[in-house]
Amino acid sequence: MGLISQKIERSELKDGDHIYNWRMPGYTHHGIYVGEGKIIHFVNPKRKAGDGNLLTKFIGSSSTSGTGGEQEEKTPCSKSFCKLEKVAGSGVKLSCIDCFIKKGSLHRFEYKASRTFLLAKMVGGTCTTAESDPPEEVIHRANYLHENGYGKYDLINNNCEDFALYCKTGLWSTDKWYQGRSGQANMIHPTSQDKKDKDLGESVHRYATAIPRSFSKRQNKDLGLREDVVKVPVEELASFCASLLLK
Numbered sequence: 001m002g003l004i005s006q007k008i009e010r011s012e013l014k015d016g017d018h019i020y021n022w023r024m025p026g027y028t029h030h031g032i033y034v035g036e037g038k039i040i041h042f043v044n045p046k047r048k049a050g051d052g053n054l055l056t057k058f059i060g061s062s063s064t065s066g067t068g069g070e071q072e073e074k075t076p077c078s079k080s081f082c083k084l085e086k087v088a089g090s091g092v093k094l095s096c097i098d099c100f101i102k103k104g105s106l107h108r109f110e111y112k113a114s115r116t117f118l119l120a121k122m123v124g125g126t127c128t129t130a131e132s133d134p135p136e137e138v139i140h141r142a143n144y145l146h147e148n149g150y151g152k153y154d155l156i157n158n159n160c161e162d163f164a165l166y167c168k169t170g171l172w173s174t175d176k177w178y179q180g181r182s183g184q185a186n187m188i189h190p191t192s193q194d195k196k197d198k199d200l201g202e203s204v205h206r207y208a209t210a211i212p213r214s215f216s217k218r219q220n221k222d223l224g225l226r227e228d229v230v231k232v233p234v235e236e237l238a239s240f241c242a243s244l245l246l247k
């Protein structure tokens with residue numbers, strides 16, 4: 001793996017890896033490698049607000065107009081499992097490596113990164129100081145969320161990187177107003193307009209190269225350094241999120 005780019009070859013993929021690829025300058029799409037050439041990832045399903053699955057009542061203002069991570073392929077994939085969504089409209093999909101990376105390349109998200117490594121990164125969404133759980137736990141979470149749904153796509157609080165971070169660590173914030181665990185969302189200062197109708201890719205691309213947050217503020221938001229995150233078993237995630245609303 002390249003120390004700077006974190007680029008890996010397919011032969012280097014390990015089950016339970018959190019991988020990403022660049023979709024445009026400053027914006028990465030994330031997923032969990034579950035073995036046998038398959039990746040589970042979370043995309044903006046572009047559905048109407050209010051369509052139900054596990055966490056929809058908790059996760060707030062979803063962007064329904066933006067692309068938010070991945071657009072549907074115009075050419076269908078020949079692999080029967082690819083693009084399979086077990087909960088229709090959930091946005092949690094199983095894809096083959098080719099469809100995940102499109103024409104780009106694979107990169108491995110770094111866990112247990114040093115603060116120096118974290119702050120040396122000019123673009124968020126490539127590493128965290130948090131520690132990954134063992135691969136079998138990571139894959140269990142990804143499979144469970146694929147089977148049961150995960151919630152609405154949200155620019156700040158629930159994007160493709162948040163999904164992968166949760167699968168890897170089981171960590172969820174107790175702050176019902178600001179979940180935002182994603183490194184690339186933490187790079188930016190989202191405006192109310194961004195929250196309302198822009199997708200993450202556009203916003204990160206626009207802001208990451210213009211007014212990135214100070215290093216200290218980014219560090220404070222890192223999943224491994226935040227004090228408001230707790231371990232939540234995937235089977236209890238929906239009820240945990242519902243209970244946050246009652247507080």
Ligand SMILES: [Zn+2]
Binds near residue numbers: 078079096099100
């Ligand atoms: Zn495919």
